[in-house]
Amino acid sequence: MKCEYNVDDRIEGRRITVNCLECDESFDLKECFFHVIKIMGDEYNIDNMVFSDDVETQLTGNVVDILGRLGDLCKDIDRVSSKVPKGKECKNCDVSPKKIFGDIYGSFADEPDKVFEAYYTSYRSLNQGEGCEECKRQSEEDMCRFGEELVSLSDAVLRDAYGIIG
Numbered sequence: 001m002k003c004e005y006n007v008d009d010r011i012e013g014r015r016i017t018v019n020c021l022e023c024d025e026s027f028d029l030k031e032c033f034f035h036v037i038k039i040m041g042d043e044y045n046i047d048n049m050v051f052s053d054d055v056e057t058q059l060t061g062n063v064v065d066i067l068g069r070l071g072d073l074c075k076d077i078d079r080v081s082s083k084v085p086k087g088k089e090c091k092n093c094d095v096s097p098k099k100i101f102g103d104i105y106g107s108f109a110d111e112p113d114k115v116f117e118a119y120y121t122s123y124r125s126l127n128q129g130e131g132c133e134e135c136k137r138q139s140e141e142d143m144c145r146f147g148e149e150l151v152s153l154s155d156a157v158l159r160d161a162y163g164i165i166g
């Protein structure tokens with residue numbers, strides 16, 4: 001299995017250890033980053049992380065907080081993308097939650113450094129795309145919430161985190 005991990009509680013805090021030795025090319029930004037984000041969405045109150053690869057890399061503080069927030073955000077986006085608009089059969093609408101939020105979620109998996117771009121593309125689709133009013137209405141609030149969280153995480157901070165674990 002890829003990015004196998006375990007969590008242990010220690011005096012200095014809750015620690016997660018991710019074993020990337022078994023991963024294809026050892027730690028890989030594309031593959032492992034997405035797994036790590038998903039792990040962080042499932043776990044809670046992590047204080048430090050250790051990546052066990054050819055060398056051990058330990059992360060603490062801000063970066064771990066950012067990864068935790070990214071994990072929560074990613075999980076939230078995944079959850080919202082499976083919402084089905086009420087009262088309407090909506091299969092091919094350009095602004096359905098599945099389409100616009102599914103694209104953002106996909107960017108976490110495929111191009112983690114382009115999550116912001118994916119967000120803005122979906123944001124534009126929601127405002128300008130062809131689609132039913134029901135989908136638009138239902139997605140606006142989620143879109144705002146994700147935008148606020150992304151802005152608060154901020155481009156520079158994200159780059160910081162990617163740079164350190166990449």
Ligand SMILES: [Zn+2]
Pocket residue numbers: 002003004019020023026027028031032035
């Ligand atoms: Zn890995």
Ligand SMILES: [Zn+2]
Pocket residue numbers: 085090093094095096131132133134135136
């Ligand atoms: Zn629709």
